[in-house]
Amino acid sequence: MSIHKKDEFSKKENELADFANAISHPARVAILKEIAKRETCICGEIVEVLPLAQSTVSQHLKELLKAELITGTVDGAKSCYCINWKTVERFEKTSNEFFKKTNSNNPKCC
Amino acid sequence: MSIHKKDEFSKKENELADFANAISHPARVAILKEIAKRETCICGEIVEVLPLAQSTVSQHLKELLKAELITGTVDGAKSCYCINWKTVERFEKTSNEFFKKTNSNNPKCC
DNA sequence: ATAGTTTATCGCAAATATACGATTGAATAT
DNA sequence: ATATTCAATCGTATATTTGCGATAAACTAT
Numbered sequence: 001m002s003i004h005k006k007d008e009f010s011k012k013e014n015e016l017a018d019f020a021n022a023i024s025h026p027a028r029v030a031i032l033k034e035i036a037k038r039e040t041c042i043c044g045e046i047v048e049v050l051p052l053a054q055s056t057v058s059q060h061l062k063e064l065l066k067a068e069l070i071t072g073t074v075d076g077a078k079s080c081y082c083i084n085w086k087t088v089e090r091f092e093k094t095s096n097e098f099f100k101k102t103n104s105n106n107p108k109c110c
Numbered sequence: 111m112s113i114h115k116k117d118e119f120s121k122k123e124n125e126l127a128d129f130a131n132a133i134s135h136p137a138r139v140a141i142l143k144e145i146a147k148r149e150t151c152i153c154g155e156i157v158e159v160l161p162l163a164q165s166t167v168s169q170h171l172k173e174l175l176k177a178e179l180i181t182g183t184v185d186g187a188k189s190c191y192c193i194n195w196k197t198v199e200r201f202e203k204t205s206n207e208f209f210k211k212t213n214s215n216n217p218k219c220c
Numbered sequence: 221a222t223a224g225t226t227t228a229t230c231g232c233a234a235a236t237a238t239a240c241g242a243t244t245g246a247a248t249a250t
Numbered sequence: 251a252t253a254t255t256c257a258a259t260c261g262t263a264t265a266t267t268t269g270c271g272a273t274a275a276a277c278t279a280t
Contacts, residue, residue, distance in 0.1 A: 004235070004268065008161040009136035013143075021134035025238085026119035026127040029208070033123075036211065044256065051118040056239050058258055063237095077247040077256045092209045098139070099202045101146065114238065114265075135268085154226070166269050168228060173267095187226045187277040 016098055019091040022067035027052060027060050032083065035070060041080035126208055129201040132177035137162060137170050142193065145180060151190035 006014055023029055027050060034049055035042050047057045061081065064070045068087045073080050116124055133139055137160060144159055145152050157167045171191065174180045178197045183190050 005161055006136055009140055013136040013139045016139050017134055017136040020130040020132075022130075024127055024131035024134045026116055026123040027238095029123045029126050030119055033208075033211070047257090051115055052238095053240055054257070055241075055259080059238080062258085074246095074257095079257060088209060092206075095205065096202075098143075099198060101143070137268095157227090162268095163270055164227070165229080165271075169268080172228085184227095184276095189227060 012094070016091075016094055018067060019069075019094065022064060022069055025060065027057070028064055031057070031060055031064065032069065035081050036083050041073065041075070041082050043075060043078040043080040046081070122204070126201075126204055128177065129179075129204065132174060132179055135170065137167070138174055141167070141170055141174065142179065145191050146193050151183065151185070151192050153185060153188040153190040156191070 006017075009017075023032065030050060031046055034046055046061070047054050050057055052060075061070070061072070065072055068084050069091075070081050071084050073082075116127075119127075133142065140160060141156055144156055156171070157164050160167055162170075171180070171182070175182055178194050179201075180191050181194050183192075
């Protein structure tokens, strides 16, 4: 992390950027949608729906876990995933706040 | 783009991912905030505020332009930037829709 | 005309991200 | 006991991102 200067930005800026980064790949958007479809945990079927190899999907799931957008539990040999609603709400708030701020000034230019 | 399989995902998924990607770096979040601060175009002062070299900021601006989150006009030797409100609103809608869908199911799991 | 500003672009280096197959480890079924 | 299934991780290849300095192009001021 020597060349990347993320430390030099504010916490809020990094928080929004990190969240955006988590959903900045269509596969991860699709995974979130797929998990959200169900009321209960989803075990495994994600791979069948996506046009990606099992190992690749596993990597994307790992990223979503890192961003705390989903939770994962082990059920025997299977792994089950759920949306982490708290994080979703928190980031919904953060991004809405950002856009509200961004929108508060009237466009008097361009 | 042989290894990246973005074509295999839906338009909506890609649209949200692309937008998220545009704000997935704290520098770009900071730039948007800085531009949004003013009512009129902002020319140049962005570089002074950010902890990055001029060429790097220019690259980030280029990405924001590509995502149509900002517009740029030339004013003599200077370049002036504004928020593209239409795009901001469109993507605000897209992401809210996504989260609403994601939120509509009650968490009966995990 | 000349020197200084401003900003985009080029060329490069280093770091990250994306993707896959192969392997591993653990649980399950036969 | 053995084979099978499931999913994480490892190793690897390739592409993209991030960052900077140097340069170029275009305007501005002297």
